[in-house]
Structures are given as structure tokens and as C-alpha cells.
Amino acid sequence: MPGTKRAKIKIGTKVKVVQKQDQRSGKLTEGIVSKLLTNSPTHPHGIKVMLQNGVVGRVKEIIE
Template identity: 55%
Template sequence: MIPARSQIRAGLDVDIVQKHHQRSGDLTRGVVAQLLTSSAAHPHGIKVRLTTGEVGRVQALVIPDAGG
């Protein structure tokens, strides 16, 4: 399930799909720097900019491994 805007904030690790990877579904992992979508939800995911400058739509939140 694609996360809602309320679940995403700067500093979180996420998997995004960049525009040029939408057909293949290739995901890019990174840290959210800025939220670019103002609506509460979007059918293709909330658009964000990562700290690396890459822009894409959030497909999943990355849950840290608690196993250590």
C-alpha cells in the first residue's frame, strides 16, 4: 500500500519510483529532504525530493531492521 502524506516526513528512509522508471518499476532508496505533493494522498504516491536531489513518488517506507 502506498503511504499517505501524513506518514512521510523529512529524514525518513523511503523507496521511490522516478518518472523515467515508472514503466519498469525500478525503485530508488533514499532519505526524504522535501515533500513536493501538497495533497493528503495521491494514487501514484506522494512526490518527494531526496537528499541526493532525486525526485520521485514514494512507493514504500523503509522500516529499520530492529534485529541489530
Template identity: 60%
Template sequence: MTGQTRSDIRIGAEVDIVLKKDQRSGALTRGKVKDILTKSPNHPHGIKVRLEDGQVGRVKQIHE
């Protein structure tokens, strides 16, 4: 599942995100969602989240 729709993302869900510094390379970082930072219901580049370890990025993949 892609991370473009806010309602698909839950606190504690395991996701792959792209950090700001990795936007050019597209390198993914996996972690569990602590906070959902994007307020709009959807975003074309992915919903911005904060992981439990404090890293912030846009969700590219949601793992069930």
C-alpha cells in the same frame, strides 16, 4: 507501508521511490526524504518527494 498518504511520510525517512524515467519498468530508488512536494493529503500513485541526493519521484515504500 505504502507512500500514498502524506502524513505517513517524514523528512529524513528512508523510502523507496519510482523516478519519472523508471515509471514503465517500476525500478525503485532508495534514499532519505529531503522535501515533500505533493501538497494534497493523499495521492493514488504515491506522494512526490525529493531525496537528499536531489532525485525526485513518487514514494512506493516507507521503511521504518
């Protein structure tokens, strides 16, 4: 499931994010959301979040 809608992402959700430096390669990092950083209800490139390990990136995939 794509991560473009803020309502679908909660703290504790397992997601795959793309970090700023990995945008060209498309490398995804998996983790659990600790903080939502995007305030708008949707974002075309994915909602920006912080993972529990401190990684910041845009959600590309929500893991069910």
C-alpha cells in the same frame, strides 16, 4: 508500507521512490526524504518527494 498518505512521510524518512523515467520498469531508488513536493493529503500513485541526493520521485514504499 505504501507511500500514498502524506501524514506518514516526514523529512528524514527512509523511502523507496520510482522516478518518472523508471515508471514503466518499476525500478525503485532508495533514499532519505529532504522535501515533500505533493501538497494534497493523499495521492493514488504515491506522494512526490525529493531525496537528499536530489532525486525526485513518488514514494512507493516507506522503510521502517
